[in-house]
Amino acid sequence: MYRNVINDYRSHFKSAVKRVWDSAGWILVFLCYFTLEIIIAEEREWSFFLIAFPSIMAYMIARMYGGFFNKTFYLCPMDASERRNYAIHSYRLRIIITSIIFLLFNLPPVILGMYSIPVLLCRMLVFGCVTVSANIYCQSKKVDNKEVYSFIGNYMTVNIWSNIYNFIAVIFMGCIDSYDIKQIDKGSMVMIAVLVISQLIVTIYKVRRFYWQSIVVMEFYK
């Protein structure tokens, strides 16, 4: 199934890019991150970039491929369980791809001694929450020329909160350019701990509430 998903992602790359291009939201994400990079990060641009770029990629890839099957796909000889399986594998693949991007950006600095493994682990935790929650995405379906969202419950509220926590957590983690966690002052440590724990709680809630819906919603066209 991974092979099918990879081949389909590769085939549909251009139309996936266009889908993101057409939805202006990604521009806002880029602007927010890089404005804050200039204002807050100051000399820490490299550190900020190492976690911000993979996070932006997580959101973009979620919107390029996530929560969406085109109409032709529903006409192919697949049943609901196969489509569900496809959706699960494509979700996992998006997380794998963005995690690889994260490691490609963050392992070399650790190897070069620019920051320590505990700092890397903290970044991985924050980034893990970002990519897991960004890919639980309900893309609207155009059914008979009408936009349809299919999640039941407070998805919009939870989504906004998870994005806020992701955003703030990435900013704070990006500002840590210290080699070791022990070099960070206690006040900052407490703030980071509170942020990361809050982010974790919201992410776990979002996954438990909406992950299975995000899969099941793609089983049928109508």
Next chain:
Amino acid sequence: MIKVENVTKFFEEYGFTLRNISFSIPKGYICGLIGENGAGKTTLINMLIGLYRPNKGEIYINGSDVVLDEIKAKDQIGYVLSEELFDPYLTLIGNANTYGKYYSNYDSKVFMEYCDRFELNYNSKLKTLSKGQKLKFQFAFALSHNPLLLVLDEPTANFEPKFRKEFFKILTDFISDGEHSVILATHLTSDLEVIGDYITFLHKGKLVFSRDKETLISSYRLLQGEAYKANTLNKEKIVHMEKKDGLMRALVKHRSFDEYDKEIVVSIPTIEDIMYHYIKEDK
């Protein structure tokens, strides 16, 4: 080949319901699906190809339930829909291979042969094609995986006359072995006069009739004459009558032993005549 049993589909957001549709089409025939705009043809087509699930009832394609045995049913269906499908940024062959891999009998060589026959360059991107060419591409793809049933939603209006002839020839050849069937939704009832075997007529979400064409046409007569001659007609047999400028025009149900006033012009109606009068009668 096709069996539709008590199928109902309702759309709350549109206030539209397709209600209690039942009909069957045997193998080896072409069925025309007719009806005015909004009658439910596309909704029915979308249920036949497995895109919509009926709220009630069952649909069987060659014995396979479209909902419960979805893979087998869809593997046997080739479709041409009057809307944008497939990926516009892929080439024709790219699209065919991307989606064809899900079909058990897909053959890329057959697809390329049909593209050559339809004068399509299979290395060109789908978005560069005209509307008619895109439909030809869908037709080539539909034929490339050797389906048992072709489902066509109003394709012919976009074909040039030369290709229309070839299109009908392909359909006729397709059903000639008696194992394949076609369902063709169309506004061009003149096409069905030529190639249609069965006619299924939908009106406002309901099935008016589904019959073989010969029986259908022989069951009605179109009567024209002086308006006062309407009194000579059996009112129970009149489907619809219109009077204008002292003349009357009526569609009546007919049996072989029925006779009519000598001054009334009796003719065999076309499918369009039958459809027109049923719609007018309802209004």
